[in-house]
Amino acid sequence: MENSKALRTWLDDFHLNHPLVIAGPCSAETEVQVLEIAHELKNSDVTVFRAGIWKPRTRPGGFEGVGAIGLKWMQRAKEETGLLLATEVATPAHVRLAMEHDIDVLWIGARTAVNPFAVQEIAEVLRGTDKIVLLKNPVNPDLSLWLGGLERLYNADIKKLGVIHRGFSTYEKTKYRNNPEWQITIDLQNRFPDLPLLCDPSHIAGRRDMIQDVSQHALDLNYDGLIIETHCNPDNAWSDAAQQVTPTVLKQMFLDLKVRQKTD
Ligand code: PEP
Ligand code: MN
Known part of the structure; x- marks a missing residue:
């Protein structure tokens, strides 16, 4: 990543207004839910509609996502609202399906970012793509592992790259679901000042009443954007109900x- 300045170009070309806002539900649940949220978000600060299609759950037994059918619902949301689309990819098969369904922004989640083999496999199927690819931090506070993942993507000739800070797991209970440890991303900014950096206040906070403060903190630190979980009926969401x-x-x-x- 010798030329991190080049990484900035896509963001400046694509989104002149600061900050870039990605919003939408943690998970796509039904076609009606996806369309309802997307319509509520059009003509707002939101540029990109997010929805999780494949949900990597820490423990089995929870809702693991609706799968590829949800990509069709997202495509319809894009046609009807003009919002761009973002979803999480964790395997080469996810990447292929997301590409086939016109997803504009692919992000690699925190549980995938810890695994160099998985990131490398994803990098290979994305090689040379002009899609926007965002890498969340690994669940653990390991800046080298995060940078290593980024280098794997960069070395696969993916130039529209950015990172998402979603906080870090700790065994000790803190007021956050995932401790922000802001210093880690300040280090990242110092090393790669042109690397687009987004904050995911939803997964950092874990509670909807803290989203605004975490977002403000990120903006004060000059973050380039926010990705915020948004649902028309948050208490009944099928995943991450407390934070939407x-x-x-x-x-x-x-x-x-x-x-x-x-x-x-
Ligand atoms: C998500 O964005 O819904 C998600 C699963 O995030 P993370 O990978 O940060 O846990
Ligand atoms: Mn979530």
């Missing part, structure tokens, strides 16, 4: 957040 906000709350939050305009 309604589209109405999200829109109000963007009225209240203080966004520092980038001058360079």
Whole structure:
């Protein structure tokens, strides 16, 4: 990653307004749910609609995602709202399906980011792509492992790269679901000042009442964007119910957040 300046280009070309906002449900649940949320988010600060199609659960028995059928619902959401689409990919098969269904932004989740073999396999099927690829931090606070994953993607000639900070697991209980350890991303910014950096306040906070503060903290640290879990009926969400906000709350939050305009 000798030329991290090149990494900045896609963000500047694609999204001049700061910050880039990705929002949508933790998981696609039904076609109606996907379309309802997407319609609520159109004509807002949101540029990209997110939904998890394959859900990597820490323990078995939970909802593991609707699978490929959900990609069709997302495509319909894009046709109807003009929002771009983002989903998590964890295997080469996921990548192929996401590409076939016009997903614009592919992100690699925290549980996949810990595994160099998995990241390398994904990098190989993405080789040379002009899709936007975002790598979440690994669940553990290991900056080298995170950078290693990024280098695997960069070396596969994927140039529209960025990272998402979603906090780190700890055995000790903290007020966060995943401890932000902001210093790690400050180190990352110092080393790669042009690497697009997004914050996922939803998975850091784990509670909807903390999303705004975490988002503000990220913006104060000059983050380039936010990815925020958004659901029309958060309490009944099939995954991550406690941390999702309604589209109405999200829109109000963007009225209240203080966004520092980038001058360079
Ligand atoms: C998600 O974005 O819903 C998700 C599973 O995130 P993470 O990989 O950060 O746990
Ligand atoms: Mn989630």
